Amino acid sequence: MFSYVESIILWLRKVIFRLSLPRKISKEKILRLPLVSYAGEIVIVDTVDKAHLAVAELEGEKVLGFDSESRPAFKKGETYNPSIIQLAGENKVYLFQLEKINGLKLLKGILEADDIMKVGVGVDLDVVHLNGLSNFTARNFFDLGELSHRLGVTHTGLRNLAAIFLKKRISKCAQLSDWSQPELTDGQKKYAATDAWISRLLYFKMRSLE
Numbered sequence: 001m002f003s004y005v006e007s008i009i010l011w012l013r014k015v016i017f018r019l020s021l022p023r024k025i026s027k028e029k030i031l032r033l034p035l036v037s038y039a040g041e042i043v044i045v046d047t048v049d050k051a052h053l054a055v056a057e058l059e060g061e062k063v064l065g066f067d068s069e070s071r072p073a074f075k076k077g078e079t080y081n082p083s084i085i086q087l088a089g090e091n092k093v094y095l096f097q098l099e100k101i102n103g104l105k106l107l108k109g110i111l112e113a114d115d116i117m118k119v120g121v122g123v124d125l126d127v128v129h130l131n132g133l134s135n136f137t138a139r140n141f142f143d144l145g146e147l148s149h150r151l152g153v154t155h156t157g158l159r160n161l162a163a164i165f166l167k168k169r170i171s172k173c174a175q176l177s178d179w180s181q182p183e184l185t186d187g188q189k190k191y192a193a194t195d196a197w198i199s200r201l202l203y204f205k206m207r208s209l210e
């Protein structure tokens with residue numbers, strides 16, 4: 001157990017860190033930060049059997065980093081449903097290739113679970129797009145932008161939040177690549193896993209400052 005003095009020191013550190021947080025951050029400052037990417041195990045879920053195994057493992061998690069990726073649209077009015085869902089647990093990141101696992105059918109239990117929090121940036125829009133594939137009732141999704149505003153930070157966006165709260169820079173180079181292709185490149189795998197992983201890290205970091 002913490003002593004009274006230790007508790008005061010922790011509280012002061014939290015206050016000092018919060019006071020040092022910028023409300024916004026420029027692209028120039030972000031580019032000066034060290035680049036970080038996910039270095040742990042990435043599980044590509046591209047068969048129904050793999051999906052069953054992945055879901056069984058994820059059901060034991062309490063907080064999942066969440067994101068989705070879609071084929072980019074370059075024409076006005078052109079849209080595509082999500083091709084990939086990323087879910088980051090404590091020790092692994094899972095990339096679900098939806099076309100190969102019959103869409104959302106096997107993931108609905110996770111997406112509708114009250115006891116598993118799914119955290120990310122812009123999650124409401126992700127849910128809307130995923131409902132274009134298959135209707136489900138989204139439960140316990142949490143947008144990091146809401147938490148950043150409570151902490152006095154007006155800049156949202158995953159790259160901005162990683163820079164402000166973690167003092168790290170994440171790459172967005174693969175964002176506009178074709179996520180619908182049957183085989184993901186190494187760059188796509190790293191990018192997708194990093195987004196989900198960093199979302200989970202941010203959640204715990206930001207909650208510790210409340």
